[in-house]
Amino acid sequence: MSIDTQRERSPERELDTSLDAMPVIRGQLPRWSPWVGLVAVVLIVGGVLSATGLSIGLFAVVSAVVYAVGMYTASRVVEGPRKATDRLVTIIVTAAFLVALIPLVSVVYTVVSEGLSRFDAEFFNSSMLGIVGEGGGAYHAVMGTLIITGLAAAMSIPVGLLTAIYLVEYGKGRLARAITFFVDVMTGIPSIVAGLFAFALFALFFGPGVRMGFAGAVALSVLMVPVVVRSTEEMLKIVPNELREASFALGVPKWRTILKVVLPTSVAGIATGVTLAIARVMGETAPLLVTVGLATGMNLNPFDGRMATLPVFAYYSYVSPGVPREPSLERAWTAALVLIMIVMALNLLARLISRVFAPKTR
Amino acid sequence: MSTTTDLKAEQRAAKPVLQLGDRIFSGSAKGAGILILVVLAGVAIFLFSEAFPALVAPASEIRGGNGLVAYIWPLVFGTLLSAMIALAVATPLAVAVALFITHYAPRRVAQGLGYLVDLLAAVPSIVYGLWGFAVLAPASVGFSTWLNDYLGWIPLFAGPVSVTGRTILVASLVLAVMILPIVTAVAREVFLQTPKLHEEAALALGATRWEMIRMSVLPFGRSGIISGAMLGLGRALGETMAVATVLSVSGVVTFNLISSSNPSTIAADIALQFPESTGLAVNTLVTSGLVLFAITLGVNMLARYIINRRREFSGAN
Numbered sequence: 001m002s003i004d005t006q007r008e009r010s011p012e013r014e015l016d017t018s019l020d021a022m023p024v025i026r027g028q029l030p031r032w033s034p035w036v037g038l039v040a041v042v043l044i045v046g047g048v049l050s051a052t053g054l055s056i057g058l059f060a061v062v063s064a065v066v067y068a069v070g071m072y073t074a075s076r077v078v079e080g081p082r083k084a085t086d087r088l089v090t091i092i093v094t095a096a097f098l099v100a101l102i103p104l105v106s107v108v109y110t111v112v113s114e115g116l117s118r119f120d121a122e123f124f125n126s127s128m129l130g131i132v133g134e135g136g137g138a139y140h141a142v143m144g145t146l147i148i149t150g151l152a153a154a155m156s157i158p159v160g161l162l163t164a165i166y167l168v169e170y171g172k173g174r175l176a177r178a179i180t181f182f183v184d185v186m187t188g189i190p191s192i193v194a195g196l197f198a199f200a201l202f203a204l205f206f207g208p209g210v211r212m213g214f215a216g217a218v219a220l221s222v223l224m225v226p227v228v229v230r231s232t233e234e235m236l237k238i239v240p241n242e243l244r245e246a247s248f249a250l251g252v253p254k255w256r257t258i259l260k261v262v263l264p265t266s267v268a269g270i271a272t273g274v275t276l277a278i279a280r281v282m283g284e285t286a287p288l289l290v291t292v293g294l295a296t297g298m299n300l301n302p303f304d305g306r307m308a309t310l311p312v313f314a315y316y317s318y319v320s321p322g323v324p325r326e327p328s329l330e331r332a333w334t335a336a337l338v339l340i341m342i343v344m345a346l347n348l349l350a351r352l353i354s355r356v357f358a359p360k361t362r
Numbered sequence: 363m364s365t366t367t368d369l370k371a372e373q374r375a376a377k378p379v380l381q382l383g384d385r386i387f388s389g390s391a392k393g394a395g396i397l398i399l400v401v402l403a404g405v406a407i408f409l410f411s412e413a414f415p416a417l418v419a420p421a422s423e424i425r426g427g428n429g430l431v432a433y434i435w436p437l438v439f440g441t442l443l444s445a446m447i448a449l450a451v452a453t454p455l456a457v458a459v460a461l462f463i464t465h466y467a468p469r470r471v472a473q474g475l476g477y478l479v480d481l482l483a484a485v486p487s488i489v490y491g492l493w494g495f496a497v498l499a500p501a502s503v504g505f506s507t508w509l510n511d512y513l514g515w516i517p518l519f520a521g522p523v524s525v526t527g528r529t530i531l532v533a534s535l536v537l538a539v540m541i542l543p544i545v546t547a548v549a550r551e552v553f554l555q556t557p558k559l560h561e562e563a564a565l566a567l568g569a570t571r572w573e574m575i576r577m578s579v580l581p582f583g584r585s586g587i588i589s590g591a592m593l594g595l596g597r598a599l600g601e602t603m604a605v606a607t608v609l610s611v612s613g614v615v616t617f618n619l620i621s622s623s624n625p626s627t628i629a630a631d632i633a634l635q636f637p638e639s640t641g642l643a644v645n646t647l648v649t650s651g652l653v654l655f656a657i658t659l660g661v662n663m664l665a666r667y668i669i670n671r672r673r674e675f676s677g678a679n
Contacts, residue, residue: 082573086570089571090572094462096455100479101478104481107485107490110496111492160394162391162395166394166395170392171395179395179396182399183398184662184666185662188596188662188663189655190602191602192629192651192654193600193654196651197408200409204408208644222405253381253383259387280484283487283489286629290636315491318607319607332492336492343484
């Protein structure tokens with residue numbers, strides 16, 4: 001671009017062309033050209049490929065390339081190189097966005113279409129105890145997931161909230177900086193390492209080969225606490241200081257100020273963050289694989305032996321289906337569908353909370 | 363500003379006699395913070411205590427029979443290789459997606475589109491594993507064959523092509539999908555923070571939209587893109603289930619991306635071996651977990667460092 005403008009401004013050029021001969025503006029492609037061009041390219045490429053045997057993937061790729069090249073050439077001839085580059089980048093960026101959506105659509109479509117066949121009452125009413133082949137369900141796995149996630153949430157939400165309050169309202173000096181740093185470190189712990197930690201901790205007390213739901217809950221809370229701390233901290237930070245000062249000025253002690261002024265103001269954001277954190281740990285598989293294992297029957301006691309959880313259930317049903325294969329694969333997909341539905345529902349709930357209960361800003 | 367008023371508030375609040383409630387409340391808040399430090403120290407101590415037997419065991423007793431380094435090195439290689447490929451695929455895509463959401467999409471739908479990309483992050487990793495196994499792997503065979511036919515002279519695509527498609531290439535693509543929303547989210551944040559005046563100045567000088575982005579948005583967001591990519595890398599390094607489900611492993615060290623013998627990753631190896639392991643094998647796996655922890659820790663700390671450095675000079679936030 002810089003070269004271009006220099007050439008246009010250079011004196012020689014002004015000398016050998018009179019002002020009248022220079023066009024005031026460059027030519028422009030009509031506004032409708034991108035859309036018409038797209039339709040034309042899609043029709044032509046579709047026609048050619050359907051004559052030779054159509055593959056949707058190939059069709060999309062060829063159309064995109066032909067369209068990009070075509071628009072670039074047309075724009076370069078009519079509008080000049082700068083506009084042409086601009087149009088090319090627009091096409092590339094839009095295409096990238098569409099490409100990014102492909103996996104989402106494909107995942108949701110696959111899970112729903114494969115999972116619906118066993119999405120029935122039996123799936124939610126029976127466990128896998130004594131089941132070979134057809135039938136069976138994941139009632140035990142659903143309960144296990146709820147119990148373990150619930151325990152993890154019960155442990156990490158108070159710790160996370162209090163830590164965030166400490167960091168924002170009380171913390172100064174070396175301890176606060178150390179906590180901030182190590183919460184960052186915790187955010188980066190791979191989920192499998194969290195599982196190994198919980199295993200190592202419990203193996204020390206209960207001997208090697210220990211498997212229990214509570215260990216899984218501990219592993220999940222190692223993953224959950226930093227998420228809760230981070231999101232709560234962000235929310236507490238945006239509570240205006242004027243509110244705190246007004247409360248102090250009325251002689252309210254600090255702890256009541258926090259409980260009655262600061263927390264109610266930021267409760268929507270905190271609830272959103274907590275919900276998202278729950279959704280995140282609910283889908284974790286690796287730590288539960290290491291600490292909880294899998295059980296075929298119902299086990300509602302998280303302190304005694306193996307439990308089934310939805311992600312681990314889906315994993316084992318899929319990779320070691322046994323004979324016959326089909327019923328087990330179907331159960332795996334249905335478990336994945338249930339899991340994805342719970343997680344998506346929690347995500348939507350989080351958005352809803354933040355929208356409905358957002359503090360009124362003037 | 364907030365810190366100074368905070369300090370004043372502190373001083374004023376500190377003068378009167380502290381109430382009992384105040385003391386309990388601040389004490390428990392502080393205790394929670396200290397608990398986190400204790401837990402993290404516990405992570406390190408317990409992992410080391412479980413890893414210790416493997417560290418001192420004679421080389422012949424480690425699985426594979428050639429010692430700890432010979433066992434862990436191929437896994438480290440596989441971990442780095444898959445994460446790097448995932449990063450190479452995801453970063454340009456994420457930058458483009460972030461640009462689309464912030465600068466190209468119609469303003470009214472932009473937020474909804476961003477939420478759509480965020481949904482990618484909400485899908486549990488086991489679901490990605492099943493999807494990669496059942497959909498992406500079979501679909502990739504044709505593409506891999508094409509790569510091998512026309513680009514086979516590059517060692518990466520030397521083949522022979524895996525017939526199941528459960529290759530490190532597919533595993534890396536699944537990882538790329540999983541880290542895409544993270545990188546996109548960070549890039550989107552920094553692109554939105556670009557000073558409006560810079561953008562408007564560029565446009566007023568006659569720049570096209572792309573020139574405006576190249577001259578004002580991208581330079582401003584560069585460190586944000588880098589740190590987002592590093593956070594994505596940290597996630598890709600530690601990702602377990604997707605790799606464990608998709609990849610068919612044989613523990614070799616090779617750059618061949620599309621053959622049926624692939625290097626495993628640390629996390630996937632732990633997930634695959636742990637349920638059947640006892641005794642020293644468990645200690646070995648915990649040691650490899652420690653190595654993974656160290657790698658991700660380094661990557662994440664570098665990412666945080668870049669983010670924090672940028673925050674100081676840009677005055678954003």
